[in-house]
Amino acid sequence: HLSYGAERVHENDSSTWASKAYSFRSAAQEFASLGMEKMRLWSEYFAAHLVLHRLNDEQTALEFAAALDRSARRAGFDELELATLTLRSEALQQAAVAAGDDAAGAESDLLHEVLQRRADLAARLSLPSEQARALFSDAAVHEREGRLDAAIRRFGEALTAAEDAANLELANEIRSAAATVYESQGRTEGAIEMLEGIRSEDERAAADDTMRDVADSLFERGRLLNREFRYREAAAILREAMGLRQSGDSGGAWGPVGLELGWAHLSLGDMDEASRVIEASLPRTPRPGNAAALARAYDSLARISRYRGAFDAMERYRELQADYVTGGPANAAWQLERALDARRALGPGAVETRRALQESRRLANRQGDWVTAWRTTLYSCLATLGRSPAADCSQDARSTARASLAKSGFPRWAVESAVLDARLSLGRGDAGQAGRLLDRVVEDIRFYQSSLPGALGAWYWENRASILRDYLSVAVARPDGAGRSVVLALERIRRLEQADIRAGIDPVAEPAVEPGLRNLLARRLTAVGEEGGRLAAQINPELVELRRRFDAEDDPFDANDLERSLAGLGPDTSVVTWVADDDALYGVLADRNGVRIEKLGEVGDIGSRLDRVLGESGEPLLQDALRELDALGTRLLGPFERRLAEFVYVVPAGPLNGFPVEALRLGGRWLAERHQVIHLGSLDALGRAAGRSLPSGEGLDRVFLAGNPRQDQQLFSYGISTSDEIAAVRDRFIGPGLHIVQGVALQRDEFADERFRNAELVHLSMPGSIDLAAPERSRLLLSSTDADDPDRFLAPSDLRGFDLSARLVVLSGAVVTGRSLSIQAIRRGFVSDFLEMGTPAVLATLWPLEDAEAAAFMSDFYARLASGSTVSDALSAVRRERIVAGEPTNFGTWAGFQLHIR
Structure with a gap:
C-alpha cells in the first residue's frame, strides 16, 4: 500500500487521488495493526501531503496535520514532527493567501507560532537549511501582513542560518527578497547591501561569465518573442533563462525573467501557472528598471483574480499596480481596468462601474488615448442599458467607437x-x-x-x-x-x-x-x-x-451544410445534444424531419444529479444511482422519447461531456438497451454515419498494443507481467502484424515509431486520466522507474502532428475526471486528438474496469469485429449481452465504454 501510494505521489493530476490516499491510509491501518506507530504516522503524513499539494484542500490538510503534530510530539518522533510542522505551515500559508484580507488574526498568530516551532526544532536537530527556510517563510508572512520591520528582522535571522549551512542559493533568495522590502521602505542602502551580498556570494562561488551571458541573451530573446506575440516559443526560452538565473552559475536576479515568463503563460491561457510564476517572481524583482514589468505583473494577477471571482485579491492587486503605472490612478487605461473590475464584481450597471467608466473616458479624452476612449464608450453603453442613455452613448457614438476599434x-x-x-x-x-x-x-x-x-x-x-x-x-x-x-x-x-x-x-x-x-x-x-x-x-x-x-x-460549415447533413440522415438516425446558459439546460434533437429544442430545467439541479451518479474518482456510485439515472433519463430524454431512433448520435457538450449517457434510463430500461449510442466528434461525421461507413474488424492486420501492468502488479519489475486484457487482445490478433509494448519498454519514443503510425488498430491499455476541466493536462502513464522523469507520462500534445493510419483506437485504462469548466466545452483529451488526427473511430472508457472484466469485454468485442460487425454493432451487442446477463447495478461494467466518430 505504501509503495503504491508513493509511486503515484509525483503524478501531476488529481484524477486518482482517492486511490493514492486510500493506499496510504490502508498502509497506516496495516502498520497500526502491527504496532508500528512511526510507520503509521508517516503513512498518514503522506496522505495529508497529497491532500494539500495535489488537491489544494487546505482545511482538510490542516486537520490531518494538527492531529499528526500532536501524535508526533507525544511519541518523540522529531523528524516526523519537523515534516509535519512544515506541512502545517504550508497549509496555513495557503489558507491565508486564499483568505486574503479576510484572514483572521488568530490564524495569523498560529502561523507565526508554527513557523517559530519549525525553526526551533530544525535548530535543535542541527538542520540550519531547514531553520533558514522556516525563518524565511515567517519573514514573507510578515511582509504580506505589512509588518516590514518584523520581516527585515526575520530575513536577517534566516540569512544567518543559510550562511551557517553554506546554502548559497537560499542565502541569495533571502537577500533578494530582503532587498525588495528594504526598497519598499525607501531604505536604499539596505537594499544595496543585500544586492552586493548576492554579487559577492556569486564571486565566491566562481560564477561562469559565459553562462551569465547565455542567460541574459535568452531573457532578451524571450522578451522580444513575447513582444511579437510568439508566446509559446517565448515560454520555452524564458524557462531556460530562468533556470540558468536560478542555478547560481549565471548570476542576476531571476524575478524579471519570471515576470516575463508569467506573461507568456497568461497569454497562452495557463492562468494557474502564470499566477504561480508571477507570485514567486515578484519578491525577486527589484523595482528600479522594472516598473513596467511590475505594473503588468500586478495587472495580470488582478485580471486572473477577476476571472476567478476572487474580488478582494483583485482589488489589492489593482491598487498595487497603480504604484507602477505612469500617472497612477490618473491613467485612463488603469481606470478602465478598474471599471471592468467593478463590472465583474458588482454588475455592469453598478454606480461604481459607471463612475469609473466616466473617469476613464474623461482621462482618455484629455490624454489622447483614443483606443481607451472608444472602448470606454462601448462599455458605458452596456452600463446604461435599461436607463436613459448618456449623450455620449448615442447611435452615432456607438457606431464611431465600433468602426474606429475595427480599424x-x-x-x-x-x-x-x-x-x-x-x-x-x-x-x-x-x-x-x-x-x-x-x-x-x-x-x-x-x-x-x-x-x-x-x-x-x-x-x-x-x-x-x-x-x-x-x-x-x-x-x-x-x-x-x-x-x-x-x-x-x-x-x-x-x-x-x-x-x-x-x-x-x-x-x-x-x-x-x-x-x-x-x-x-x-x-x-x-x-x-x-x-x-x-x-x-x-x-x-x-x-x-x-x-x-x-x-x-x-x-467552413454553414447552415446549408447542416441542412444537407440532416437531410441525408436515415429514418433510423437521430442526433441529440444538451447545452446550457447561466440558468437552464436545454435539450436538442435533430433528425431528417427537423430540429426540436426543449428547456429541461435548472442547470444547478441537473448538475447535482449528475454528481450523485459519478463520484470524485469519476467512477459510478452504485448507491441510489439507478433512481438518479431514471430521473435524469426522464428529464434529459423524456421530451424526445418518441423521436429517438435506433441510432442515437450524441454531440457531447458542457455538463454532459464525460457522462455515461448510455446508462440513462427511460421506462425502466437503459438507453443502450434499446438504441445504439454513438458520440459525434463533428457534424461532418453525420454524413459518414448516414452511409454506415463505420469501420469493421475486417482487415485489422497491423495492431499496436500498449499497456502497463495493472495496479496489483509490479510496475518497477523488469520482468514482463502481462495483464489479462493485454493477453486477450494479443491472442485475438497474434501474427506478424502485431506489435506489443508493455512494462519498462513502454516509453515515449514508441509513439514516434512507424509501427504506431501505420497501425490499423491502436489499443492503449494504459492507466491515466482524461481531464475534462483541462484537456491539455490529460495523461497516460508510461513505464518509467524515475518519478521525476519528465517522460513518465504521455500527453495529448505528444501525439499531434502525426498522420495515423488507424481505423480504430481503443483507450481502455484511463478515467475521465473533473467537469468541463465552461458550459459549452466539447473537447476531451486524447479522444478529440485522435479524431482530429484522422482516426474514424475511438472507443474510450469513462472509467477502467477490473483486469478480468476488461479482458472479457475486449475479447467479446474483438470477436464480434472479426465476424464482420461494425464497431458500433459490436459494441452494442456486447453491451446488451451484459445488460441481459447481469443485475441492474452492473452498469459500471458496460456503460463506461463510449464510441466516438469523426
Missing part, C-alpha cells in the same frame, strides 16, 4: 468591439442581430488563432468562456430556428477548439506577410497619436490579405 490595428480590440456590439444588440432585445454578430466573432477568432496565433493574447483566454456562453445563449434565443442555431454553434465552437490546439502544434504559422505584420502589431501596441494611425494604416491591409488567404483555404 485600430489591434485585433483583440476589434474583436472585443464586435462582442460588445452583440451584447448591446442582445440587451435591446435583438437576438437575431446579436447572433449574426457573434457568428462573425467566432469565425474571426478562429481566423486569428489559425493564421496569427497569439495576436489576441491573454484577452482571448480571459473572455473566451463568456463569449462562447453568450454565443450559445443567443443561439437558444434566436428567432430564426433556435435548434438549428444551437447545433451549428456547437460545430463552430468545435472548429474553434481545433484552431486553438493547432496553434500549439506549430507555434507560428509563417505566410510571407506574417513576420513583418507581427512587428507592426508590436509597435502599434505602444504607439499613440498620429504614429498609431500610421501603423494602423499599414496593418489593416495586411490583415485583409491574411484573411483572404485563410478564407481561400478554409472549408
Whole structure:
C-alpha cells in the first residue's frame, strides 16, 4: 500500500487521488495493526501531503496535520514532527493567501507560532537549511501582513542560518527578497547591501561569465518573442533563462525573467501557472528598471483574480499596480481596468462601474488615448442599458467607437468591439442581430488563432468562456430556428477548439506577410497619436490579405451544410445534444424531419444529479444511482422519447461531456438497451454515419498494443507481467502484424515509431486520466522507474502532428475526471486528438474496469469485429449481452465504454 501510494505521489493530476490516499491510509491501518506507530504516522503524513499539494484542500490538510503534530510530539518522533510542522505551515500559508484580507488574526498568530516551532526544532536537530527556510517563510508572512520591520528582522535571522549551512542559493533568495522590502521602505542602502551580498556570494562561488551571458541573451530573446506575440516559443526560452538565473552559475536576479515568463503563460491561457510564476517572481524583482514589468505583473494577477471571482485579491492587486503605472490612478487605461473590475464584481450597471467608466473616458479624452476612449464608450453603453442613455452613448457614438476599434490595428480590440456590439444588440432585445454578430466573432477568432496565433493574447483566454456562453445563449434565443442555431454553434465552437490546439502544434504559422505584420502589431501596441494611425494604416491591409488567404483555404460549415447533413440522415438516425446558459439546460434533437429544442430545467439541479451518479474518482456510485439515472433519463430524454431512433448520435457538450449517457434510463430500461449510442466528434461525421461507413474488424492486420501492468502488479519489475486484457487482445490478433509494448519498454519514443503510425488498430491499455476541466493536462502513464522523469507520462500534445493510419483506437485504462469548466466545452483529451488526427473511430472508457472484466469485454468485442460487425454493432451487442446477463447495478461494467466518430 505504501509503495503504491508513493509511486503515484509525483503524478501531476488529481484524477486518482482517492486511490493514492486510500493506499496510504490502508498502509497506516496495516502498520497500526502491527504496532508500528512511526510507520503509521508517516503513512498518514503522506496522505495529508497529497491532500494539500495535489488537491489544494487546505482545511482538510490542516486537520490531518494538527492531529499528526500532536501524535508526533507525544511519541518523540522529531523528524516526523519537523515534516509535519512544515506541512502545517504550508497549509496555513495557503489558507491565508486564499483568505486574503479576510484572514483572521488568530490564524495569523498560529502561523507565526508554527513557523517559530519549525525553526526551533530544525535548530535543535542541527538542520540550519531547514531553520533558514522556516525563518524565511515567517519573514514573507510578515511582509504580506505589512509588518516590514518584523520581516527585515526575520530575513536577517534566516540569512544567518543559510550562511551557517553554506546554502548559497537560499542565502541569495533571502537577500533578494530582503532587498525588495528594504526598497519598499525607501531604505536604499539596505537594499544595496543585500544586492552586493548576492554579487559577492556569486564571486565566491566562481560564477561562469559565459553562462551569465547565455542567460541574459535568452531573457532578451524571450522578451522580444513575447513582444511579437510568439508566446509559446517565448515560454520555452524564458524557462531556460530562468533556470540558468536560478542555478547560481549565471548570476542576476531571476524575478524579471519570471515576470516575463508569467506573461507568456497568461497569454497562452495557463492562468494557474502564470499566477504561480508571477507570485514567486515578484519578491525577486527589484523595482528600479522594472516598473513596467511590475505594473503588468500586478495587472495580470488582478485580471486572473477577476476571472476567478476572487474580488478582494483583485482589488489589492489593482491598487498595487497603480504604484507602477505612469500617472497612477490618473491613467485612463488603469481606470478602465478598474471599471471592468467593478463590472465583474458588482454588475455592469453598478454606480461604481459607471463612475469609473466616466473617469476613464474623461482621462482618455484629455490624454489622447483614443483606443481607451472608444472602448470606454462601448462599455458605458452596456452600463446604461435599461436607463436613459448618456449623450455620449448615442447611435452615432456607438457606431464611431465600433468602426474606429475595427480599424485600430489591434485585433483583440476589434474583436472585443464586435462582442460588445452583440451584447448591446442582445440587451435591446435583438437576438437575431446579436447572433449574426457573434457568428462573425467566432469565425474571426478562429481566423486569428489559425493564421496569427497569439495576436489576441491573454484577452482571448480571459473572455473566451463568456463569449462562447453568450454565443450559445443567443443561439437558444434566436428567432430564426433556435435548434438549428444551437447545433451549428456547437460545430463552430468545435472548429474553434481545433484552431486553438493547432496553434500549439506549430507555434507560428509563417505566410510571407506574417513576420513583418507581427512587428507592426508590436509597435502599434505602444504607439499613440498620429504614429498609431500610421501603423494602423499599414496593418489593416495586411490583415485583409491574411484573411483572404485563410478564407481561400478554409472549408467552413454553414447552415446549408447542416441542412444537407440532416437531410441525408436515415429514418433510423437521430442526433441529440444538451447545452446550457447561466440558468437552464436545454435539450436538442435533430433528425431528417427537423430540429426540436426543449428547456429541461435548472442547470444547478441537473448538475447535482449528475454528481450523485459519478463520484470524485469519476467512477459510478452504485448507491441510489439507478433512481438518479431514471430521473435524469426522464428529464434529459423524456421530451424526445418518441423521436429517438435506433441510432442515437450524441454531440457531447458542457455538463454532459464525460457522462455515461448510455446508462440513462427511460421506462425502466437503459438507453443502450434499446438504441445504439454513438458520440459525434463533428457534424461532418453525420454524413459518414448516414452511409454506415463505420469501420469493421475486417482487415485489422497491423495492431499496436500498449499497456502497463495493472495496479496489483509490479510496475518497477523488469520482468514482463502481462495483464489479462493485454493477453486477450494479443491472442485475438497474434501474427506478424502485431506489435506489443508493455512494462519498462513502454516509453515515449514508441509513439514516434512507424509501427504506431501505420497501425490499423491502436489499443492503449494504459492507466491515466482524461481531464475534462483541462484537456491539455490529460495523461497516460508510461513505464518509467524515475518519478521525476519528465517522460513518465504521455500527453495529448505528444501525439499531434502525426498522420495515423488507424481505423480504430481503443483507450481502455484511463478515467475521465473533473467537469468541463465552461458550459459549452466539447473537447476531451486524447479522444478529440485522435479524431482530429484522422482516426474514424475511438472507443474510450469513462472509467477502467477490473483486469478480468476488461479482458472479457475486449475479447467479446474483438470477436464480434472479426465476424464482420461494425464497431458500433459490436459494441452494442456486447453491451446488451451484459445488460441481459447481469443485475441492474452492473452498469459500471458496460456503460463506461463510449464510441466516438469523426
